[in-house]
Amino acid sequence: MQKVLRPREVVEITGLSKTTIWRKVRAGIFPAPIELGPNSIGWETSDIEAWLASRPRRGGGMTEDRVAA
Secondary structure, eight states, rough: OEEEHHHHHHHHHHHOOHHHHHHHHHHHHOOOOOOEEETTTEEHHHHHHHHHEEEEEEEHHHHHHHHHH
């Protein structure tokens, strides 16, 4: 069984605010939450992990030449 992340946990993991998360959900660029009850929602861990993995990486860090040195 997969863990369900509550909104507070998703904010902590992603570094996004609740408002930004909802804007991205409405825009279709962030996973939609699942309804846990009439007043509670959550995200499956795998959905958040997949979204994070899909984010582009910034270049300019360590290059292979620097790592080898």
